[in-house]
Amino acid sequence: MTNAVQKFDPSLLMEGVKDRVKTTFVSLIPDEQWEEMIKNEYDNFFKVKETGYSNREYKSDFQILVRNVMSDVATKKVQEFLAKYEHETWGNSLPQASETLKELLIKHAPEIFTSMFKNMFQNSIYQMQRQ
Secondary structure, eight states: OOOOOOOOOHHHHHHHHHHHHHHHHHHHSOHHHHHHHHHHHHHHHHSOEEOOSSSOOEEOHHHHHHHHHHHHHHHHHHHHHHHTTOOOOEETTEEOOOHHHHHHHHHTHHHHHHHHHHHHHHHHHHHHHHO
């Protein structure tokens, strides 16, 4: 057995007192009232409420929480995706395309070309027929 002297730490004493007070007060709440308090908080969390003043949006705290979490996840995923196409090399004061981006552009060049010029060519043909 050691007779080592421990330094008195008032914060540990206060934590013990806080825990004891919390336990005592929670035990004073009747079970029915405790269940009702929990149910009210649950209902309030999922209840759809008006969130905007001018646009009259109606969302629950749960919907807002899910939207924020999903927004964070989506942002992270998009940043990870775009990182594959980043390239640090510059030439003539312009960023150079990464090899991954070049391969993607070459693979889809016919669709890109068609999408960019189809309306212009169709309009030209239409104008030639009408003149």
